[in-house]
Amino acid sequence: MTELSRTGAIRDINGPIVTVDLPGARSGEQVKIGELGLFGEVISLAGTTAVVQTYESTDGVRPGEIAVGLGFPLSVELGPGLMGGIFDGVQRPLEKIALQSGDYIRRGISVPALDRARQWEFEPNEALEPGAKVSGGLVLGTVQETLTVKHRILVPPGVAGELEELAPAGDYDIEASIARVRTAKGHILKLSMYHRWPVRRPRPYLRRDDGISPLITGQRVIDTFFPQLKGGKGAVPGPFGAGKTVVQQQIARWSNADIVIYVGCGERGNELVDVLESFPQLDDPYSGRKLMERTLLVANTSNMPVVAREASIYVGVTMAEYYRDMGYDVVMLADSTSRWAEALREVSGRLGQMPVEEGYPAYLASRLAAVYERAGRVETYGAGSGSVTLIGAVSPPGGDFSEPVTSHTKDIIETFWALSKELADARHYPSIDWVTSFSGHVHTAAQWWHKEVDANWERRRTAALALLARDAELSRIVNLVGPEALSDAQRWELEGASLIKEGVLQQSALDDVDTFCSPQKQFALLDIAIKIYTSGAELIAIGVPVSELQNLPILAKMRRIKSMYTSDQMDQIQAFRAEVNSAMEEIRIEYAKQGEPAVS
Amino acid sequence: MSIKEYRTVTQARGGLLVVKDAPGVAFGDRVRIEDYSGGIRNGQVIRAADDAVLILVFEGTEDLDLERTWVRFLDEPVEIALSPELLGREFNGLGEPRDGRPPILSNLRRPVAGSAINPAARTYPREFIQTGISTIDGLNSLVRGQKLPIFSGSGLPHNRLAAQIVRQAKLKDEDTSFSVVFAAMGVSYADAKFFRDEFASSGVLRNVVMFINLADDPPVERLTLPRTALTAAEYLAYDLDRHVLVVMTDMTYYAEALREVATAKGDVPARKGYPGYLYSDLAEIYERCGRIHQRHGSITMMPVVSMPSDDITHPIPDLTGYITEGQIVLSRELHNQGIYPPVHISPSLSRLMKDGIGKDDTREDHPRVSAQIYALYARAQETRNLASIIGADELSERDRRYLAFADAFDTRFVGQGESEDRSIEATLNLAWELMSSFPRDMLTRLKETDLAKYYTGTD
Numbered sequence A: 001m002t003e004l005s006r007t008g009a010i011r012d013i014n015g016p017i018v019t020v021d022l023p024g025a026r027s028g029e030q031v032k033i034g035e036l037g038l039f040g041e042v043i044s045l046a047g048t049t050a051v052v053q054t055y056e057s058t059d060g061v062r063p064g065e066i067a068v069g070l071g072f073p074l075s076v077e078l079g080p081g082l083m084g085g086i087f088d089g090v091q092r093p094l095e096k097i098a099l100q101s102g103d104y105i106r107r108g109i110s111v112p113a114l115d116r117a118r119q120w121e122f123e124p125n126e127a128l129e130p131g132a133k134v135s136g137g138l139v140l141g142t143v144q145e146t147l148t149v150k151h152r153i154l155v156p157p158g159v160a161g162e163l164e165e166l167a168p169a170g171d172y173d174i175e176a177s178i179a180r181v182r183t184a185k186g187h188i189l190k191l192s193m194y195h196r197w198p199v200r201r202p203r204p205y206l207r208r209d210d211g212i213s214p215l216i217t218g219q220r221v222i223d224t225f226f227p228q229l230k231g232g233k234g235a236v237p238g239p240f241g242a243g244k245t246v247v248q249q250q251i252a253r254w255s256n257a258d259i260v261i262y263v264g265c266g267e268r269g270n271e272l273v274d275v276l277e278s279f280p281q282l283d284d285p286y287s288g289r290k291l292m293e294r295t296l297l298v299a300n301t302s303n304m305p306v307v308a309r310e311a312s313i314y315v316g317v318t319m320a321e322y323y324r325d326m327g328y329d330v331v332m333l334a335d336s337t338s339r340w341a342e343a344l345r346e347v348s349g350r351l352g353q354m355p356v357e358e359g360y361p362a363y364l365a366s367r368l369a370a371v372y373e374r375a376g377r378v379e380t381y382g383a384g385s386g387s388v389t390l391i392g393a394v395s396p397p398g399g400d401f402s403e404p405v406t407s408h409t410k411d412i413i414e415t416f417w418a419l420s421k422e423l424a425d426a427r428h429y430p431s432i433d434w435v436t437s438f439s440g441h442v443h444t445a446a447q448w449w450h451k452e453v454d455a456n457w458e459r460r461r462t463a464a465l466a467l468l469a470r471d472a473e474l475s476r477i478v479n480l481v482g483p484e485a486l487s488d489a490q491r492w493e494l495e496g497a498s499l500i501k502e503g504v505l506q507q508s509a510l511d512d513v514d515t516f517c518s519p520q521k522q523f524a525l526l527d528i529a530i531k532i533y534t535s536g537a538e539l540i541a542i543g544v545p546v547s548e549l550q551n552l553p554i555l556a557k558m559r560r561i562k563s564m565y566t567s568d569q570m571d572q573i574q575a576f577r578a579e580v581n582s583a584m585e586e587i588r589i590e591y592a593k594q595g596e597p598a599v600s
Numbered sequence B: 001m002s003i004k005e006y007r008t009v010t011q012a013r014g015g016l017l018v019v020k021d022a023p024g025v026a027f028g029d030r031v032r033i034e035d036y037s038g039g040i041r042n043g044q045v046i047r048a049a050d051d052a053v054l055i056l057v058f059e060g061t062e063d064l065d066l067e068r069t070w071v072r073f074l075d076e077p078v079e080i081a082l083s084p085e086l087l088g089r090e091f092n093g094l095g096e097p098r099d100g101r102p103p104i105l106s107n108l109r110r111p112v113a114g115s116a117i118n119p120a121a122r123t124y125p126r127e128f129i130q131t132g133i134s135t136i137d138g139l140n141s142l143v144r145g146q147k148l149p150i151f152s153g154s155g156l157p158h159n160r161l162a163a164q165i166v167r168q169a170k171l172k173d174e175d176t177s178f179s180v181v182f183a184a185m186g187v188s189y190a191d192a193k194f195f196r197d198e199f200a201s202s203g204v205l206r207n208v209v210m211f212i213n214l215a216d217d218p219p220v221e222r223l224t225l226p227r228t229a230l231t232a233a234e235y236l237a238y239d240l241d242r243h244v245l246v247v248m249t250d251m252t253y254y255a256e257a258l259r260e261v262a263t264a265k266g267d268v269p270a271r272k273g274y275p276g277y278l279y280s281d282l283a284e285i286y287e288r289c290g291r292i293h294q295r296h297g298s299i300t301m302m303p304v305v306s307m308p309s310d311d312i313t314h315p316i317p318d319l320t321g322y323i324t325e326g327q328i329v330l331s332r333e334l335h336n337q338g339i340y341p342p343v344h345i346s347p348s349l350s351r352l353m354k355d356g357i358g359k360d361d362t363r364e365d366h367p368r369v370s371a372q373i374y375a376l377y378a379r380a381q382e383t384r385n386l387a388s389i390i391g392a393d394e395l396s397e398r399d400r401r402y403l404a405f406a407d408a409f410d411t412r413f414v415g416q417g418e419s420e421d422r423s424i425e426a427t428l429n430l431a432w433e434l435m436s437s438f439p440r441d442m443l444t445r446l447k448e449t450d451l452a453k454y455y456t457g458t459d
C-alpha cells in the first residue's frame, strides 16, 4: 500500500460492477476489491459511494469485504521488454502468468508487465552532456530491445530540467537509475529506463502532421485500390467469417511498419495463439528478421472479463503512442472494436444508464472518436517523426452496416474496407467489396506510387475500377435478358473485369507465393490485366470474335501468374507481359490480313 | 460463515428471488431453497448487496410463496463432483443423476463456472479429424480442439448428422476413439431418446456422459447445463487425458432461457430482446474448447444451433458464428430434394482447416481442391439463378456445364448415405472427378502440378 491508498468496504456486487463505500475516491482511480485483491477502477462517484468496474470475475466476493483505493489511475509500464510479449487487457504478462498460475488465469494474480531482473545493454545518447537541458520525450539513450527494434529510452513526459548525470554504457535493469535531472525548483529526479503512463490520457507530442506515405501491406486490394496512410485510421467491417481477422493478421505480417501492436479484443483465443506460434517463424520482408521481434500482443479474449476488454484498447494504443514517441511508424490492429463497444454497453447497462440505440449508451460515438483520434502522424518531442496507424475490425450484428458501431465508425475513419458475405461465400478473398469500400488517401498515395513505382498507377487504378463498375451494370442486364443480349465488346468487358477480380484483386493469405505482393508486382499485374483488356477491345473493334480471345491461354495464365512468381521474380512477370503482347499482336496481324481485301 | 437459514424472501418472480437482511453472502454462491411442502430447489446468488440478495432459482419460482420459503446460503460455488464413474451416466444440469443411480461420490469437486484459459497456454489445433462426410472433410475440415457448430432449422436432420459424426469421427491413421459429452438443453424426449439409442447401438455408451434437460424441465437449469457438461469434459480431457467430443443441442433453447432470465432481471435488451451480454455469455461456453500445452487430451465441440425461421442473421446463430471457428450450415432446399446430409457449402466454413490439411496431413492438393470447388459452385449457383429467370435453353454452353456440375455435386458429393464413411482420399478423388468435367483452363485455382497428377478430363 502506498501513502495515497485508503480503505473502505464493499456494499453491493452486481457482476463486474461493485459498489463500495470509499470516502475520498477519485474518478478513474484503481481500487483493490475484497480479500482476493481483484483490480478495478472507479467509474462513478456519489457522496462517499464509488462504483467500481472490476477487471476480473467477482465470484465469491461478499459485501463487507475490504476495498482499497490505490490513488492512481489505470496505467501501463513503458520500457524495454514489451516487444515480442503477450499481455492481457490490463497489461499483465500472460506468459509469466502461465508459469505462475498454470493453464487458467488465477484471479487476483499481479505480475508487473516488465521483467525486473533482466539486464539491458544501455547505450547513452552521445550528444548529451551534463548540464544539458532535457525535457519530456528527449532520447537519453538506446537499448537493443530485440534484434529488429532499437528501443529509445525517453525522458518521461512532464519531466524537465538540467541533466546532472547520464549513466555510462553498460548493463542495467529497468529500475536502475540511468539519469539524474535537476528540476527548475531544484529537486533531483532519478530516471530509470521505464516509466508509467495512465492509459486513458493521450501522450503528448510536439505537433500533428499530415500523412505522406502509404502503409504498404502487400495486399493488392488494399495498397492498389483502397490505400491506407501511415498515421491513418481505418476500419474493416464485415459479417462473421468474412475475413476481418485475416486482413488484420496479413497487415500485421506484411506491412512496412516498424512496430505492430495486435489487440485481440473480445475475440478467439486460438487466433492469438496462431500469431504467437507463427510469427516467431516468419521472416519480416523488410528487415529479414523474425516478425515476432517487432510485434506485441494484447489479448483479452471473448471469455475473459468484459471490463478488461474495455481497457485493452487503451492499453494497446498507449503502448503504440510510446513507440511512436521513439520516432517509429506503429500499426495498431484492434480486433474487434465492436466487442469493445459491447463492453461499454454492458457496463452502462449495469449502471442503469439510459440506452439510446440498440442498448448502447449515448457516449458511444464520442468514445469511439476519441480512441481513433489517438492515431496520427506527429512530430515527436525528441525523436523526429512518428506515427500510429489504427485499424479496427467491426463486427456488425447480422452483417448489417447500418447498426450503431459501424455507422459511427464510418464517420470517423478515412479508409473503409467493407467485407462482403457474397464474396467470402464464393471464396473470393480478401472479400473487400470494391463498390462499398473507400479510401480518402488515394491522392496522397498516388504521389508515392508515381514516384516509387510507375507514373501510370492512378490511371490504371481508375481504369480497373471503371471496368468493375461496367461489370456490375452488364451483369444486371444479363440477369434480366440473358447473356445472348450482349455484344462481343460487352462480353469482353465482362472478361476484363473477371481478369481484374481473379488475377489482381483475389489474393489468398494461405498461398505461400502470393500472400505478400510487392508494390512492383502489384502494379505489373494490374498493368498487364488492363493491357490484355485494352488490346483485346481493339481487336474486337476490328472484327475479332470474342470467343477467339476467350480461348487464349494467356487468360488462364493471367489468373494464375500471381501464384506462380514471387515479388522477387519480376523478370518472369515481365516475360509474361511480352507473351501477352505477342499473342495479341499475332491475332492482330492475322485479322489485318483477312480484313485487307474488304478494306481495299 | 456459519450456514444460516433465512425466511426473509420479499419477491419471487421469473425464476428470481429477493432475500432481505442476509448480510455477507458471497456473489455466485450456491443456495438451497425449501418450499412450503418441503420440496428442495437449487439457486445461485446473482447479486449480493448488504441489504438484499438476488437469487436465480434453477427449478424456477413457480408455486413459491413468500411466507413459507426457507433460503440457505451454502457458502460454496455451484460445482460438480468428478470421477471416472461419470462415463456411462446421465445427469441433469446441476450434475444430479437422472438415471436412477446414486450420485457420484468424489472428493474432487470443481465449480462449473470454470475460468478463462490463458491464451498463452493454448496450442493451436491442427490435427485433422476424418468424419467420413465429404462436405466436412473435403471442404470444411474439422480439427481436434475446434468448435464447429451445426446451424440448422426445425425438421432438418441435424441430430442424425451429429450422430453420424460421433460414430465416424477418428484421426486419420489412428484408432483412438473420442469420449463423448452430450449436453441436451430444452430438447424433446424423442430427440434425447434418439441419441441415447444411437449411443447404445453403436456401442459407445460407456464412453459417453449425458447431461439432459428436456423441453418440459425447468428452463433456468439450462443456464448451468452446458457449464456443468464442460466441467466434466475438462476433467475427462485434462485429468484423464481423453480426446473429448462435446455435442450440445440446442444452443437456441439455452439462449432463450438466458433471455427469459435477463428480462425478469430487467437487463437492457440489445437485439430481439436478447441481453447485450449474450455474446460474452456464449463465448464463456464455446471458448472452453481447445488444446492446451502439455496436456494430452483435447476438447472438440459440436454445438447444434437451430436458426429461428431459418434466419442466419438471428442473434443466436449470428453471435455463435462470431465466436466459433466456422459453421456447418444445413439447407432446407437440399433437404427437400432428398439430399442427405443437406449441407449448404456456400455459407459453411471451417477456420481451422488451413493448418490441418495439405501435404503432411491429408493430401497436397486438398487446400486448392477446396478453393476450386467453392469457386465453381459459387459460379454454378449464379448460373442456376440465371437459368431460373431466362430458362436453361438460353444458357451458353459454358453455363450449361456449370449447371450439370452443380447437379452432380449436390447429388453425389453432398449427398451420401447415413452410414457411408468416406475416406478423405475418396472425397478428394470424387471432387476431382466432378471438376474434370471442366477444361483445364477453367480450373485456375489449381496448380499445374495438381492438374498433371489428378485431372481426369479429356481437355
Ligand SMILES: Nc1ncnc2c1ncn2[C@@H]1O[C@H](COP(=O)(O)OP(=O)(O)OP(=O)(O)O)[C@@H](O)[C@H]1O
Residues within 6 Å of the ligand: A238, A239, A240, A241, A242, A243, A244, A245, A246, A247, A267, A395, A429, A430, A431, A507, A508, A509, A510, B321, B322, B323, B349, B350, B351, B352, B354
Ligand atoms: N485473404 C484470405 N485468404 C485466404 N483465406 C481467407 C482470407 N480471408 C479470409 N479467409 C478465410 O476465411 C476464414 C474466416 O476469416 P476471418 O477469421 O478473418 O473472419 P472474420 O471476419 O474475422 O470473422 P469473425 O468476425 O467471426 O471473427 C479464414 O479462416 C480463412 O479460411
Ligand SMILES: [Mg+2]
Residues within 6 Å of the ligand: A244, A245, A246, A267, A335
Ligand atoms: Mg475475426
